[in-house]
Amino acid sequence: MYVSRAVRSLREDPIEGESVALALTTADDADVEAVAAAAEAAGATVERRLQFDDLAVSVAHEGIADVCAIDGIDAVETTDAIAITTEAATDEDVELDG
Template structure:
């Protein structure tokens, strides 16, 4: 599972009280339900894209535990999420 540099930093040196906005790219469709459950156990699932990516908010100190759970769930990548466009319906 790929972890972006920002995600690796959150795991190694989390900021207490900070919230991480995550983009979790699934390896296949069968992984969606277990990954949603893992995300919900650590934070809030905010939605998904048509490209097989789940969006979530997780307390930064919980990111390392979440990633340990996701290791076996068919996740291709975990990255930070940033807004690309302010247009209605645009993906983040």
């Protein structure tokens, strides 16, 4: 499973009392409802479903390791990694389709 550098850093050195928003990329054959239930059992709050049956969750830094251990997840990143959704949201000259 891929765990982004930012998530690895927070998992290895959590800040007590702080939380983080994570994007969980589910495996193609994963039961998304089971992954969501496992995330909640690990102390995370499922904030919303993303495209392709992925999930946005929030969790205390101390719970990141438990979230990363959930079966059915291919990748864990901060939601900041998926935040650019419009041309106005970037400092670069890009053209987004849509």
